[in-house]
Amino acid sequence: MTEHRLSRLSVLVAVVQTAAVVLLIAVPTTLVLALLWTPWSALGVLGVVALVVGGVALGSWLVWKNTSWTVTPEQFVLRSGVFKRTTRTFARNRIRAIDLSAGPLQRLFGLATLHIGTAEQTGSDGSAKLSPVDRASAQQLQAELLPRGVADARVLGRFAPAWLAYAPLSWVPLVIAAGIWGIALQFADGFGELAWDWVIGTAARAGWGVVVTALVVVPLVLGIIGSLLVHAELWWNHRLERDAGLLQVRRGLLTTRTVSLPEERLRGVRVAEPLGVRLAGAAQVEALAIGLKNQGSEGGKNDLSQSNVLLPYAPRDIADAVAAKVLETDGPATAPELLAPHPRQAFLRRRLRVLWVVLGWLVVTVPLVVALLPGWWWAMALGVVVIAAAGLWLARDGWRSLGHRLDEHYLVARSGSLHRTTDALEREAIIGWNVRQSWFQRRRGLVTLEATTGAGSGSVGVLDVATADGIALADAATPGLLTPFLATSSPVPAPR
């Protein structure tokens, strides 16, 4: 068996990277020291730079020397480690995903980073990272380790630059703005009194309006710009292809990535709509598959690498069409019109929650207003109005978003308001059921079902469905599984 190594250029790349960073720090430092102390200090700095670069070169040479891998018919064996020699053996039929990425520097030298994933359900991440590898070897290894059929690449979806407009509508601008706010507050904390005086001074000169605008609008604008840049970097040149039993997502502007998903691992599709994006009529398509990291788009929305997204924010009908092509169904499985609505009781339940939030707001603000800030009672009242209005809208929207459908091959379930998801899960991928019912739900005749599956985040939820419909749905989706445990009498248990 041939033993393969990392690219011979790995030392060079590491040295170039380090040298760039170190020089960035060293040049100004040298200038400052030369001016303040003695020109001979330049030699000292040069010495330090040489030491650092030399150290990095030695380190990466050692890594290069001690990393190698072989591919046998059954296994992928990776030997690595400079001080602690480790040999890791991956069973080839356990390898779930192969991911190629290349930063701008790596692309310049014709290199790439290979991520090999065998994520097991126990949660321990069995994965390996080979960096940097010759691009050609990386692609060859990718072809070898993933099962391939007859090659016939077909493009299922492609990013259109106009879709960048959807990026600021997601939660990312708010997250970035909050981050900027956090940093600003930290900064202001350091300066304490000075910062406060400065704010008051500016307000006195230019009016409070300007100050508030600056503090609120500027981070938001920066957030919007940031989200546009991040989205462009992640999704430029995006292409979703089906090629010989593999779903491949190619994307990236500065760092190019190729994520491969063997189709045997695919169990369904999720169409996700964050609120802003949904109101603009768009959605994104994610894969429900076994053994992908970043399971679930709720986690994915803050984790910008999003390795289970197949199509970024796109107009809803295009998203549905791409989802249908991925699943190879005749019509769009995830189309909203086909879903059965849930009972009005679900709306009443959500409406009650708004009441709790309003009460909570009052509990917190009434003592504050009474004891400390009597002039601000109008803010408290405004808060009540805003919370009630927004809450009622969300409650109604949340109820109208509920829906489900069972067809010959798929269980489709939709829920959520701030982040609405429509999951289409293969019926064969349903393992079992978690049936949850709170006392409040029991009174209203509702039940929440979770179809457990090995794909995605572990389950697909059918929320707040009428009890009889829910049990019938579970029974129909997995015939025979629930039958021994069903009773056609009242649900009050008679203990033996």
Place this chain on the structure above:
Amino acid sequence: MSSPTLRAPANRADRRAVPWWTLQQALWVVPALAVLVALGVLIPAGRWWFFGPAIAVAAVGLPIMLVLPRYRYRNHLWEMGATAVHARRGWFWVESRIAPLSRVQTVDRTRGPLEQRFGLATVVVTTASSRGPVKISGLAVATADELAARLSELTEATAEDAV
């Protein structure tokens, strides 16, 4: 027309589970109370700083110690059918979990130190789903062993690719 509903599973936990759960809660309530009361007695200056929380701990902890184990005993039910296992817990928030034997990945029988003193064990059945493990606790050791053995046997018999 009566529509089918999910009936409660047929079996309960062992009776000794009640003292076990009581002891589990006692292990934090009693020391917390003892420490707070002792500090309150020994430090007259800050007496109410300790007696206050002590009363809170007692008000919360004692009912939990007395009521929770019995609540769990009444509502922690399990049953093993020919093709699936069904476990249920809770009354205010009821959760039923059903897992088919053909998709079971592991069957674990565990006994913590307290469980060992009471002659009890816990059986956990996992599947490929991270949201799906079925946990049955408070079983007598013999029952747990039998259940685990039957589960393993039937899992082998109906084995498919467990994903």
